[in-house]
Amino acid sequence: MHPADLLLVLVILMNFLALGASGMRVCIRAAALQGAVLSILPLLVHREPGWNALLMAVGAAALKGVLIPGLLLKAMRDVHVSHEVEPYVGFVPSLFLGAIGTALALLFAGGLPLAGEHVGTLIVPASLATLFSGFLLMTTRRKAIMQVVGYLLLENGVFVFGLLLIEAMPFLVEVGVLLDLLVAIFIMGIVLNHIRREFSSLDTEHLADLKE
Amino acid sequence: MTLALILVPLGAAAFAFVIPSDRVRPLVLPAAALTHLLLTGVALAGLVPVAHGAWLQLDSLGGVTLGLVSVLFAICALYAPGYLRVRIDRPNRILCACLLVFLSAASLLILSQHLGLMWVAVEATTLATAPLVYFNRNPRSIEATWKYLMIASVGIALALLGSLFLAYSAYLGGGEPSLLFRALLESAGNFSRPWLRAGFVLLLVGYGTKMGLAPLHTWKPDVYGEAPGMVGALLAGGLTSCAFLALLRVYRIVNAAGEGAFARRLLVALGLLSMAVAAVLMVRQRDFKRMLAYSSVEHMGILVLGVGIGGAGLSGSILHTINNGLTKAVLFLAAGNIHRAFRSKNLDDVSGALVRLPLSGGLFLAGFFAITGSPPFGPFVSMFAILNAAIASDRWIVAFLYLALLALVFLGMGATVLAVVQGRPSRESLESPYQDNIRKTGPILVSMALVLLLGLWIPEPLRKLIAGAAAGFTVEP
Numbered sequence: 001m002h003p004a005d006l007l008l009v010l011v012i013l014m015n016f017l018a019l020g021a022s023g024m025r026v027c028i029r030a031a032a033l034q035g036a037v038l039s040i041l042p043l044l045v046h047r048e049p050g051w052n053a054l055l056m057a058v059g060a061a062a063l064k065g066v067l068i069p070g071l072l073l074k075a076m077r078d079v080h081v082s083h084e085v086e087p088y089v090g091f092v093p094s095l096f097l098g099a100i101g102t103a104l105a106l107l108f109a110g111g112l113p114l115a116g117e118h119v120g121t122l123i124v125p126a127s128l129a130t131l132f133s134g135f136l137l138m139t140t141r142r143k144a145i146m147q148v149v150g151y152l153l154l155e156n157g158v159f160v161f162g163l164l165l166i167e168a169m170p171f172l173v174e175v176g177v178l179l180d181l182l183v184a185i186f187i188m189g190i191v192l193n194h195i196r197r198e199f200s201s202l203d204t205e206h207l208a209d210l211k212e
Numbered sequence: 213m214t215l216a217l218i219l220v221p222l223g224a225a226a227f228a229f230v231i232p233s234d235r236v237r238p239l240v241l242p243a244a245a246l247t248h249l250l251l252t253g254v255a256l257a258g259l260v261p262v263a264h265g266a267w268l269q270l271d272s273l274g275g276v277t278l279g280l281v282s283v284l285f286a287i288c289a290l291y292a293p294g295y296l297r298v299r300i301d302r303p304n305r306i307l308c309a310c311l312l313v314f315l316s317a318a319s320l321l322i323l324s325q326h327l328g329l330m331w332v333a334v335e336a337t338t339l340a341t342a343p344l345v346y347f348n349r350n351p352r353s354i355e356a357t358w359k360y361l362m363i364a365s366v367g368i369a370l371a372l373l374g375s376l377f378l379a380y381s382a383y384l385g386g387g388e389p390s391l392l393f394r395a396l397l398e399s400a401g402n403f404s405r406p407w408l409r410a411g412f413v414l415l416l417v418g419y420g421t422k423m424g425l426a427p428l429h430t431w432k433p434d435v436y437g438e439a440p441g442m443v444g445a446l447l448a449g450g451l452t453s454c455a456f457l458a459l460l461r462v463y464r465i466v467n468a469a470g471e472g473a474f475a476r477r478l479l480v481a482l483g484l485l486s487m488a489v490a491a492v493l494m495v496r497q498r499d500f501k502r503m504l505a506y507s508s509v510e511h512m513g514i515l516v517l518g519v520g521i522g523g524a525g526l527s528g529s530i531l532h533t534i535n536n537g538l539t540k541a542v543l544f545l546a547a548g549n550i551h552r553a554f555r556s557k558n559l560d561d562v563s564g565a566l567v568r569l570p571l572s573g574g575l576f577l578a579g580f581f582a583i584t585g586s587p588p589f590g591p592f593v594s595m596f597a598i599l600n601a602a603i604a605s606d607r608w609i610v611a612f613l614y615l616a617l618l619a620l621v622f623l624g625m626g627a628t629v630l631a632v633v634q635g636r637p638s639r640e641s642l643e644s645p646y647q648d649n650i651r652k653t654g655p656i657l658v659s660m661a662l663v664l665l666l667g668l669w670i671p672e673p674l675r676k677l678i679a680g681a682a683a684g685f686t687v688e689p
Contacts, residue, residue, distance in 0.1 A: 144358070188365075
């Protein structure tokens with residue numbers, strides 16, 4: 001078994017933790033832990049990790065594991081609302097859907113050709129499963145913070161896939177993933193702040209005036 | 213030269229940001245826009261084939277979009293000072309700076325000859341436009357901004373994943389790892405097909421979200437409904453055309469790899485679906501700005517449908533980006549004026565725009581006829597070219613659905629537009645201080661004149677440019 005696979009299993013488990021948790025803190029921490037675990041992966045996948053791989057790992061760990069979850073936790077502290085997730089789709093159905101998504105990811109990944117060094121690793125299924133879990137969180141959770149957590153998972157999924165290309169095309173992977181995350185979360189943070197000021201809450205139920 | 217197209221608007225944005233006066237600041241917009249237009253003209257005059265290893269260079273395909281975006285931005289920038297004078301109660305520092313950053317990011321997107329760099333630019337356009345939607349600072353506009361950010365971010369994340377899939381497909385194909393379009397096109401024949409197909413689907417969904425193709429259009433009515441008319445014009449005419457360009461660049465690679473038929477089937481399906489969704493949702497639309505959003509969904513559908521039909525349909529689509537973009541400027545800017553005069557964009561309060569604002573109301577009506585494909589305006593020519601291509605390739609069902617949906621849209625949109633322009637204006641609207649003047653209607657007239665001109669006569673350089681852009685898609689056997 002490839003050493004990276006152990007960590008990838010952990011990544012998949014974090015998806016289930018985020019899908020099944022009823023407290024927002026747990027969800028944010030699950031996303032944080034997943035991000036931190038992911039950032040180590042480039043070092044394991046690289047055959048000869050250089051300084052830029054190390055820099056990437058440290059940067060990603062700081063961003064995904066500490067900075068962004070910290071911002072989300074702070075946003076939660078600042079606005080005094082219930083810390084319940086309040087899903088549109090219950091926790092058990094969410095977990096069930098997550099399990100189906102993971103199974104489908106394994107099946108789908110089995111049908112795709114891989115380069116020699118990637119055969120037998122969990123990179124593709126873990127990536128697709130994480131992506132799917134992120135989607136599920138974004139669409140079935142009511143709080144704006146939870147939608148951001150869903151987006152984090154989605155990004156983590158893309159990041160895992162980037163491992164396949166980290167040696168061949170480091171530019172695309174590094175710039176893409178970090179820029180996407182940093183700026184998108186930054187802007188989302190600003191908007192979250194405005195939502196809070198406008199509605200004194202982070203419940204997206206308030207954001208339902210615009211309808212057909 | 214190429215860099216100046218990106219750096220001039222960026223520098224102007226920084227300059228606009230430090231100007232303290234809300235009255236003086238909007239004047240930076242026309243100055244920067246006209247400089248950009250000049251630079252665009254020079255760049256278009258000196259088109260050369262893309263060099264080996266160039267990351268930033270203008271090609272014919274990008275040239276069409278650059279020309280459109282530059283002209284469109286100039287029209288909106290000339291309109292802006294008059295509009296912002298009416299809205300002097302709102303600080304416009306962020307609006308002006310973000311408009312210019314958008315122009316810079318759009319230029320970067322158009323000039324990018326690298327898959328990754330192009331993606332970065334698409335991301336930059338999203339981030340630059342989000343604050344524009346939030347200009348009015350009310351609960352409705354923040355809702356629209358939040359939806360826009362969430363949906364567009366997911367789309368962009370999927371586009372990144374699609375780009376990674378495409379890159380992996382190229383990596384499996386062997387050869388030197390490069391993501392420059394030229395290198396990708398040259399080695400496309402060896403790509404791993406399953407990854408390429410999956411990558412194209414993801415990129416279609418990702419950039420399709422930016423374009424606002426159904427069923428990924430849900431942000432559009434909210435954003436176009438809440439953003440100022442000027443911003444709506446730039447989004448519906450410029451940003452969507454840039455996203456379409458990104459999709460075309462990807463399609464070109466997939467086509468060169470021999471998977472063109474697969475891609476075209478998807479494009480035809482998504483195109484017809486977008487037209488159908490727009491036609492259904494446009495019927496009895498009470499909000500005339502949201503109606504324009506559905507019109508945009510429809511025309512994005514027409515664009516990808518043309519590409520899906522292929523042949524003359526492709527050049528029809530490329531021409532249609534220009535026609536659609538300029539007509540959208542007419543519609544959104546005129547709608548913005550009507551919105552200001554009536555202080556509402558709902559049919560409950562708005563009627564008799566032709567009496568209250570003869571010029572803006574008349575332009576809104578003319579824009580409606582143009583966008584629904586009535587001769588002698590530009591969109592008629594390009595929409596007819598797409599129909600012809602469908603018939604020429606014996607796709608009778610596609611041609612029939614296309615015509616039927618166009619007719620449906622004409623009826624649905626017509627009902628709303630006529631309700632806006634006809635009848636008698638309410639007393640409140642007659643008492644509102646807003647008046648049309650040359651600064652607020654002149655740019656719309658220019659845009660309308662261009663739409664009419666393109667319907668009657670396509671200048672030779674433009675014809676050559678479009679032919680050159682379409683020729684890039686032919687695959688040598």
